[in-house]
Amino acid sequence: MKKLNTVLLALVSVGMTSVAMAQQSEKEPGEFYIGARLGALSLDSDRVGYKEGTLYPADSGFNTLDTGLEVGFMLTEYWETRIYYDYVQAGIDGAPGDLYGQSFGSDFLYHFNDMVYAGIGVNGTEVGDLSDAMVRATVGHREFINDDLSWRVEGGVQRGWELDHTEFFANIGLQLWFGEPTAVAPKQRPQVAPQPAQPAEPEPEPVDSDGDGVVDSKDNCVNTPMNYSVDANGCVKYKxxxxxxxxxxxxxxxxxxxxxxxxxxxxxxxxxxxxxxxxxxxxxxxxxxxxxxxxxxxxxxxxxxxxxxxxxxxxxxxxxxxxxxxxxxxxxxxxxxxxxxxxxxxxxxxxxxxxxxxxxxx
CATH class of the missing domain: 3.30.1330.60 (OmpA-like domain)
Structure with a gap:
């Protein structure tokens, strides 16, 4: 499990480093993505599973690795849906070895802005041949490296309705985008009755405060010395x-x-x-x-x-x-x-x- 923590910390570090090159990119309806996922689960303390015919308690710490794939689709400017599949590897509490399983489900996500979203979904989480149907709540943050590549980090809680498990999760993902935005008919502007023409006010005389020959509205370098030559933007020329x-x-x-x-x-x-x-x-x-x-x-x-x-x-x-x-x-x-x-x-x-x-x- 120490290796799991090391992998997660390294991946989060890579994701945070990407912020320096990230850009905002609002996705439109009709665009979709395929993504890779890596994260960790904190299993319920009552979670158990079979290994070679013997029932073991699962490690309830935040030490369960889940890796997988996801596919998402933009329904509207604000709503997104996705399905995912994760491979689950959990430690055995108090004994060597691991319990293996899977988690798969779907989410509906609402985007508050270009970067922050939240959502709800359902999934089935299996550990050691014992599974539970669960409801999952998610919050996340997404940023774009370019128009076709984004990364995101998210976390949340899932609650089972069969085995009454409450579990927490956190993961990070990389998503590759495809498709063209769905064409949206342009909105018709309301017809406005023409207003009577107002007499035009005389334009104010241009002002050159520092006397360099470039008016203030175009001067990017104010208060340049009078004895220096300047360019079209009012900044000192150099040689x-x-x-x-x-x-x-x-x-x-x-x-x-x-x-x-x-x-x-x-x-x-x-x-x-x-x-x-x-x-x-x-x-x-x-x-x-x-x-x-x-x-x-x-x-x-x-x-x-x-x-x-x-x-x-x-x-x-x-x-x-x-x-x-x-x-x-x-x-x-x-x-x-x-x-x-x-x-x-x-x-x-x-x-x-x-x-x-x-x-x-x-």
Whole structure:
């Protein structure tokens, strides 16, 4: 029976989650559905049944599982009828094992609105080869996932007139809808004697309270600033604006030490990163073409690391936001024909950019 409670709780959770996507959908006469049911019964304490020729008392707790199918039909906008069949599995009170049976019947349901309904019906409930004819009262709640699929949860009480049992039930169901609404003749409007024409009142002058060029009756954004452009609905127009921050630091020959004169540019990059904490930076190190390629690769990595360390240790940028990479002599900035050309190639480079949405001014 613990498994029964777990299944019911899981199914109710699924049904409640569907509320987020549910929509109201008023069904018309002539439409019908086929549905699946899962629920639980709280059997009467006097309910008994046979198992292998022996009579046992049924578990009277809310632990009896019933699963089945139902078919329903909309009679009118408010009245619905349905028939159902459930397979019943009840525990034995004080002993292992289960009693099996079935429940089948029909209901007439009245819908107070698109979601809440109540009804009355008759059924036969059998447990362990002993059955009772019963009258059942039901209240329920239904919501639609789309026009063709709905879920519902309901509960109620049933009372037997043969074995004098009183039992309670709760279940949840999923219903698939079919059919076309029954055509209803349009109502004839009563004829009304024409009234004498009244002189038309002059229409009031349109008002533009915030002076943005869009009258109040069409203005969805009131009190927009006077210096901003607005769209046809009176709302501020925006455009994308790209902001870039570039960093270029040169180094002395065979050196990876950052010149003190370059700290100002590094600080500007640090301030840009603090203003845009979502950005991460990669520092790219380079050398000129003199020397061995392996040495130049090592030197370019040292130069990139020196600038990365300055950003982290001197200007407080988080270490996980800064990385570095050396390119050796593979990416010369200029073709080397002089000492000045080689100086331009002894460098690090880094760039950040961010796209902001900014208002368009008049």
């Amino acid at each position: 994308d604006e790209t902001i870039r921050e570039e960093l270029l630091v040169e180094f002395d020959l065979n050196s990876s030490k950052v010149r003190e004169s370059a700290m100002g540019e590094i600080e500007e990059m640090a301030m840009f990163m603090k203003d845009h904490p979502q950005l991460e930076l990669t520092v790219h190190g380079h050398t000129d073409s003199t020397g061995e390629a392996d040495y130049n690769q090592w030197l370019s990595e040292r130069r990139a690391q020196s600038v990365a360390d300055a950003l982290v240790k001197r200007f407080g940028i988080a270490k996980n936001r800064v990385s570095y990479k050396g390119h050796g002599e593979s990416q010369l900035k200029v073709k080397e024909n002089s000492a000045a050309d080689r100086q331009e190639n002894r460098r690090i480079e880094a760039e950040l950019k961010v796209v902001n949405r900014v208002p368009v001014k008049r």
